[in-house]
Every structure is written in C-alpha cells, then in structure tokens.
Amino acid sequence: MSNSKVKPAISLEKAQKARRKFLQSVGLTVTFAGIPLLGFIPVVDAAPPRLRPPGALNEKDLLASCIKCGQCVQVCPVQAIELADLSDGFGIGVPYINARAQACDFSCDAVQCVLACPTGALTYTKPSFLEVRDGALLAAAPILKAKENDPEPTLNLRERIGVARLARPESCLAIQGKGFKGQTRGAAFRGKLRYVAVDRWKPIPVRDHPYDLELCDLCVRECPIKAAIELRPVKGADGIERMTPTVLEPCVGCGVCEMVCPAEPAAIVVDPQAVWKD
C-alpha cells in the first residue's frame, strides 16, 4: 500500500559498514562489561581477610554498601584507615586497617569513622535483617581505658572487628621473662598512639614515647580496651610457669597490641574478621 514504510535500499558497502559497527559495538560492550567482573578474582581468592574499620558490616555487605568515598579515612585522628587498590577487585576503594603500621587506638573516643560513613557501611546499629556472626557480638559494651573515669566510659561498638592472638609465643619478650627498653618499633616508626598520661586528646608518635620496663607488657599496657588482655602465669610444656599475654573476651580486634609489639615480626597479631571462641 504505502511505500513510505519500505526501507530505502542501501549499498552493499554501507550495509557492511553498519554491520561492522554493530559487531564492534557488541565487542566493546562485552569487553567493558567483562573487565570489571575480573574484580571477582581477589574476592573469591583465598587472600587473607582485611581488618576493616570498627562498625564495619560483614565483608560481603561492606563491599556492597561502601560507596568508596574515603570519608572514614579523613576523620581518623591517627590515619589508621587506608583505601584498598584495584588488586582488591570489588574491594577497590573500601577502607581497611594495616594494624602493624597503624592500628585503630580509639583516640577519637566516638568512633569517628562510623559517624562519617554516609551509607551505613560502618554503623553503630546494624539493620535487623543483616546477619550477626556467632562470636562477633561483644558480651558487653567495651570500656575505653581513656574514658574509664568518665560518666559514660563505654565505646559505642557492638561487634568486634577481629581478635588478637599470640601467634609467635617463642618471640614474646614476656614469656622469655625479658624487659623492654627504648622505642618500640624503632626510631623510624611512624605509627601514633594516644597516651592518656601525656595528652588525653592528642595521639603522639610511638617513637616519642620510649619505655623502660622490667618485664615487657606493652600489649597489655597499651591496649585501649579494659580487661581485653592480661599477663597470666601459664605453665609451658616444660612445666615452668611464665607470664603470658592472654587475650580475653572484651578484645575488639583493634590491633594496637600488634602495632606496639617490639618483636619483629610481631609476637601478637590481630586476626581480621575473626570471632571469639571459648
């Protein structure tokens, strides 16, 4: 009937060109959509888990809800938080803490990173539909040693981010009955820590705070949480009792013990995303 709907004939060359453009566009789409899926590799890979900032949701939820903006990085008074690189795949731009280099010492008192998070990836109160892993929940609100005498001594944190573990007892100075004198981690170490006796509010470089201890108890002494770790006489295989750092249930996994441990590598480490097991 009407000829207006019939497509005008196009030359063979034009048709070929159009087809080539279409196929190339499909190729581009497949490539650009496929490349980001490579981000799966580091995620499903058996890479050791990252220590996430306090209040972080469980790993998969964190990666989903984090908007990769780094506002948590900006508010941390000790710059403990870093953003992961492309090698973390889907974890790119997601905050983590390298505890040995700079642990979270809670010198902000209020867990500033949680306050800063715009998406609830770090949160004080988890929405009810999200899972709480067994042993992640702290038995009681952790008491911050620095606030111990305040009317409100607790830290607004419900779940631990990891658990400390005496990984290398053979290199622990306390177990060997040794003291410690000088700067822990040496003069070049850039990590900071809040020493309430020095300054209640401002963290200072660890190297500016040398020690002179009869028996090394740095992990216990500098732990920011009350009753999270103590030195206990523990009988070794040879039947002799030695003072041994013992991690207790209130441990939140902040990693300060790992940062201040003078042994190289650290005798005590924090297991990121680990839960408390009796």
Place this chain on the structure above:
Amino acid sequence: MSRFTDLFMGMLGAAPKKPEKVSEKVQKIMFLKYEDKDRYIKEKLHARAHHATSHKWRNRRWAVLIATNLLFVLSFSLDIQILEGALTASRFVGFHLIDLNSALQVTLAHKYVIVNLLIGTFTVFLLWVLLGGRTFCSWVCPYHLVAEWFEALHLKLVEKKIVTDHEFHRGARTVFWILFALMALITGYTVFETVSPTGILSRALIYGPGLALGWVLLLLLFEVFWSRRAWCRYACPIGLTYGVVGTISPLRIGYNVEQCFHEGDCRKVCLVPHVLDVTIKGRAAEENMSLGPDCTRCGLCVDTCPTGALRYEVKGLSKLL
C-alpha cells in the same frame, strides 16, 4: 513523538530524526538566507574573518573543574574540611552530597537505603537538575579533563593520518547502564566502581595514586589510538544517569537558526555531536531550539561558533534578561 521524547531516545542511542514539520518562520528564514547566494557567501566569509577563536568557556570550565577537585584535595591534605570525601560521596560543609550513579550501584548491590544516603542523593539530584545534568561531566569529572587532553593528541594523530576514529553505536552506553545495574543487583557487589575512572581518579587525587591508574591509562590509550572519547561517548553510566537528570534542567545550550551558516564547526569539537543535529541545514523546526539532554554544557560549541548562533540559556529566565 514529541521532541522531548526524540531527544531522550537520542540520548539512549537512537539516530536523530529530520523534523516532520518546519515552522513557517524557519522556512522564511531559510528562504531569505539562501535567496542571494553571493551575499550568503560574503556574509559567511565576513563572519569567519571577524571571529577571534575564543576559549572563554573552556577556560572557565577548566578553572571550575580544577578548583572543585582541588577543594576535595585540600580539604583533606590541609585539613580545611570544606569538601570532604571523594566524587562518589562527600560532605560540603557538613551537608551530604552523594553521586547519583554511585548511590544507585550501592543501593542495588546492598538492597538497603539509609536516610543519609537519601538526603545526599536528593541534594545532588536537585543541584544537577538546576545546573544541567551532564554539566557534571564537563565541569566536574576529572576523567573528562584528562580525556580532553588525550583527545587533542588523538585529533593530531588523526590529522596526520596515523590513526582513524572508530565509531561505535551510541546505544552501547544504554546497554552498559542496564548491565552494570543488573550486575550490582545480581552479584551484590558494586561492580561498576571497580572500573569507574571518575571514582578512581578522584580517589587517586585525594588519597594518593595506585594500581588502578593503570586501568585509566589503558582507557586513555584506547581513546587515543582507536576511538575518540570512547569511555564518555559509549560507556560511562554516570553520564547517562546525569543525562536523565538533565532532561528537566532549565540550563541549556540554545540554538538560533537565523544566525547559523550550517558549516558544522560546532559538531567537530563536540563530545556528543548528535545533540547538534539541529545545526544541520534543514533540521531545525523552530527559530530557537535548545540542545538535548545528552549535551554536557561544556561550551566548546559556543566558543567555536563564529556567529553566536549557539549560546548558554536558562529556560524561562533568558527571556527576562
């Protein structure tokens, strides 16, 4: 279909259409324009001779883009705390600002929205409705600026016939938008953020460089040697998201057919030349028309137009001024 729908479909990838009906006013203008060919050519040459190449809008835009990103950088490095965060999400003197596309990816992946996210998203939505949607691309996105520099290199190589531009179908970007949304929804990860050069560059500027810059460099090399501005033209879902926001924006580039010589200089410099389809002879239906929502309001066409046929306009306001 209405012009609004045509422009929207054009943004999604449809080819621009010839107008079904050209107004009498335009018919008259076109008739007068070509009535005396000698006069027409003389006028054209005259306009060209008197057109000093201007970079006014480009310079203003670069200044704004650099200042915005610098404010992010300095807010952290000097701790002045004015604009904290990165382009994906930030606080401007305490007010939440959240990139619409990042908010969408996070929501689809996490399947949960908190109030702060809503507030920040709404603020940014309003901001870019007022300022023109894809204005974000050319006036804020750091990848846009770097890509512009590499585009200059690409054009030089094209001129020397060392490379040729391979065009793709613009609809690819729409497909990407859907694919990235689906991938976030299905995998539960913000898949797009892994490759988003906007997020990568913004974080690299603020928090320091990393491996991810390698990916950005690959994209740039692809654009230099294979396809002009490929990421912004055919891939970036951020651009499409802001483009949709810009459909209802009053800030536009306006076109006046009477002043136009239909030479196409504007289309040569444009990132999204399909929005300048009206400048082709016979494509304008009305005397004054505004460009479609895919336009990034970068102003390169305004700078390059020798006759002032293309101008920034604020709908409803320009007539008052």
